[in-house]
Amino acid sequence: MNTSNITIETDNLLIRSITMDYKEHIYREFTTEIATYLYPKPPEKIEHTVRFIESSMKENQAGSNFQAVVLRKETEEFLGCAAIHNIHTTSPELGIWLKKASHGKGYGREAVTALKEWADKNLDYEHLLYPVTRENYPSRSIPESLGGKIVKEYEETNMSGNVLHILEYWIYPPVA
Numbered sequence: 522m523n524t525s526n527i528t529i530e531t532d533n534l535l536i537r538s539i540t541m542d543y544k545e546h547i548y549r550e551f552t553t554e555i556a557t558y559l560y561p562k563p564p565e566k567i568e569h570t571v572r573f574i575e576s577s578m579k580e581n582q583a584g585s586n587f588q589a590v591v592l593r594k595e596t597e598e599f600l601g602c603a604a605i606h607n608i609h610t611t612s613p614e615l616g617i618w619l620k621k622a623s624h625g626k627g628y629g630r631e632a633v634t635a636l637k638e639w640a641d642k643n644l645d646y647e648h649l650l651y652p653v654t655r656e657n658y659p660s661r662s663i664p665e666s667l668g669g670k671i672v673k674e675y676e677e678t679n680m681s682g683n684v685l686h687i688l689e690y691w692i693y694p695p696v697a
């Protein structure tokens with residue numbers, strides 16, 4: 522499935538396939554603080570963001586990824602990025618980060634819930650993965666609100682060289 526032209530609408534948000542239009546926003550907002558608990562490290566120069574968007578757009582077109590930006594519905598203000606990776610497999614992986622100024626307003630949960638609902642309608646999956654660093658409590662509450670269960674735990678060294686203790690939540694499709 523080509524995911525390069527998708528917009529999901531929620532009460533407050535638009536979740537829209539990524540394009541180069543957002544390179545400055547992503548470069549500016551994906552900071553060291555935001556990346557603390559994440560695998561990727563922040564871009565050192567805008568060319569790194571451009572490369573990330575280029576490869577994401579190719580993967581969206583090839584149907585192996587749905588990499589999106591999260592926007593405020595009313596104003597189309599950039600809020601962050603969200604994704605379902607490996608959508609062609611039985612265990613696609615959810616991911617999200619929002620810019621600091623937009624934390625704590627319920628947008629994270631709203632965006633991930635919408636991605637899960639989109640997956641329920643459009644993908645044939647066994648479970649969605651939601652790997653999260655143990656100490657990242659705001660993020661952990663998102664899969665928990667979707668009925669996710671911790672199925673695996675492991676340590677991983679992220680691209681910034683920090684060892685993260687990862688809890689891997691599995692979130693299941695609705696019972697038919």
Ligand SMILES: CC(C)(COP(=O)(O)OP(=O)(O)OC[C@H]1O[C@@H](n2cnc3c(N)ncnc32)[C@H](O)[C@@H]1OP(=O)(O)O)[C@@H](O)C(=O)NCCC(=O)NCCS
Pocket residue numbers: 555556558559601617618619620623624625626627628629630631652653654657658659660662663666
């Ligand atoms: C994780 C993240 C996406 C959450 O998005 P958000 O919009 O800030 O979170 P929400 O407002 O939807 O709140 C989600 C839950 O966290 C809780 N929460 C929010 N801020 C919190 C805080 N500082 N401490 C503890 N809990 C917090 C909320 O109460 C809510 O729980 P509830 O639904 O049980 O009440 C966002 O904080 C973020 O981008 N963080 C940096 C990147 C990151 O860690 N991404 C996740 C990778 S797995």
